[in-house]
Amino acid sequence: MFYLLISFLSFILLSKSFSYKRLPPWEAKMSLFSPFLLTWFHKGSLSLSFFQLFTLSDPPLKSTKLESSDEKKGTSLLDLPNLALESILDRLSPSDLCKMANVCTHLRNACEDEYLWEKRMNQKWGNLIGNSACKQWHLHIAHKRRSKLSTPSQNRGLLSSCFGGLSKFMRPTSEIKGKIKRSLPIDSKKAWYQSLESGKLWFPAQVFNRESGHAGFMLSCYDAQISYDSQTDMFKARYPPHGRRAIEENIAWNRVRAPPVDTPPHVLHVSDCLADLKPGDHVEIQWRKSKEFSYGWWYGVVGHLEACDGSGANECGCCSNEMVMFEFSQYSVGSRWRKTMIDRKRHKEAGNEGDGYYGGVRKVYKEEEIRRWKCVWPNRCVE
Numbered sequence: 001m002f003y004l005l006i007s008f009l010s011f012i013l014l015s016k017s018f019s020y021k022r023l024p025p026w027e028a029k030m031s032l033f034s035p036f037l038l039t040w041f042h043k044g045s046l047s048l049s050f051f052q053l054f055t056l057s058d059p060p061l062k063s064t065k066l067e068s069s070d071e072k073k074g075t076s077l078l079d080l081p082n083l084a085l086e087s088i089l090d091r092l093s094p095s096d097l098c099k100m101a102n103v104c105t106h107l108r109n110a111c112e113d114e115y116l117w118e119k120r121m122n123q124k125w126g127n128l129i130g131n132s133a134c135k136q137w138h139l140h141i142a143h144k145r146r147s148k149l150s151t152p153s154q155n156r157g158l159l160s161s162c163f164g165g166l167s168k169f170m171r172p173t174s175e176i177k178g179k180i181k182r183s184l185p186i187d188s189k190k191a192w193y194q195s196l197e198s199g200k201l202w203f204p205a206q207v208f209n210r211e212s213g214h215a216g217f218m219l220s221c222y223d224a225q226i227s228y229d230s231q232t233d234m235f236k237a238r239y240p241p242h243g244r245r246a247i248e249e250n251i252a253w254n255r256v257r258a259p260p261v262d263t264p265p266h267v268l269h270v271s272d273c274l275a276d277l278k279p280g281d282h283v284e285i286q287w288r289k290s291k292e293f294s295y296g297w298w299y300g301v302v303g304h305l306e307a308c309d310g311s312g313a314n315e316c317g318c319c320s321n322e323m324v325m326f327e328f329s330q331y332s333v334g335s336r337w338r339k340t341m342i343d344r345k346r347h348k349e350a351g352n353e354g355d356g357y358y359g360g361v362r363k364v365y366k367e368e369e370i371r372r373w374k375c376v377w378p379n380r381c382v383e
Contacts, residue, residue: 078107089113117189202227202238207248220298222297223265224240261362266294277363286361301326
């Protein structure tokens with residue numbers, strides 16, 4: 001029945017081609033195309049080249065009026081030299097770059113340049129992305145690639161395979177042009193930036209004064225998995241097990257940092273600065289409540305031993321002593337958390353279940369790190 005319908009349609013078109021009235025261009029082309037259409041339904045195959053040959057043989061006519069109006073418009077953005085275009089795009093925000101990429105293929109390729117997005121990555125995320133966050137991103141890429149490879153291809157039916165080419169052609173032109181044919185590479189800088197900005201990617205970082213400044217965590221920095229919230233311009237944090245709270249929200253930028261060392265939170269940090277420590281040095285020392293908990297980094301200053309009055313540098317023997325004193329001034333005088341001593345040469349992990357366990361030590365050299373600790377200093381001493 002369907003075959004008879006197509007044959008009848010072909011007969012009508014052929015009959016019009018013999019009429020004395022001049023046919024419109026599209027009818028004339030359809031009359032030439034009808035035998036191929038009939039053959040396609042009979043044999044079950046159609047060459048797209050024939051279809052394109054008859055439909056695209058005549059170029060669209062442009063009126064002289066339109067051409068003259070285009071000439072009066074002057075130079076467009078696409079006519080600019082590459083250096084000038086790059087200079088303009090370099091001044092756009094990330095959201096404006098994404099909008100500009102939807103204009104045309106040429107601007108899309110220019111707006112997705114790795115240089116532009118690497119610069120924006122460094123501007124916003126450079127101080128927060130460390131080695132551990134980079135490793136997390138590479139694991140995320142590998143997982144997406146494995147998921148893409150393991151996704152089974154959809155089996156198309158007989159009619160879908162036969163009519164697929166024709167149905168694709170019959171789509172509206174605006175729909176075809178509106179789609180981006182080339183997908184964004186999953187390992188590009190733009191994809192990384194968008195994953196961070198959208199909050200879909202959780203990555204390793206450290207949070208100052210855990211649990212919104214809880215008294216038990218003042219002047220400490222704990223490892224966590226954090227996620228960005230663009231609506232509030234703040235972060236959410238998920239802490240390792242055995243903590244007081246699993247998730248913390250509304251964390252400001254000044255409370256997060258990239259881990260300064262690659263030591264995992266449950267591993268003792270190898271101290272390489274103990275022999276050189278002297279009174280007045282700024283340090284961070286690992287501490288945990290029990291061996292089941294993960295370490296946090298606590299800020300302190302190297303102090304003088306009780307046998308030394310610290311009256312003069314020449315008379316001070318703290319630098320040559322095997323023991324080194326750490327002071328945590330956020331705690332009041334007389335608190336059991338105010339001071340602790342460790343052995344310079346044989347230090348591994350010292351402490352007990354009552355006072356906790358002190359781990360590795362790292363010396364703070366940069367003034368920027370010291371300023372960040374002072375920015376989260378408590379308003380009053382902790383008991």
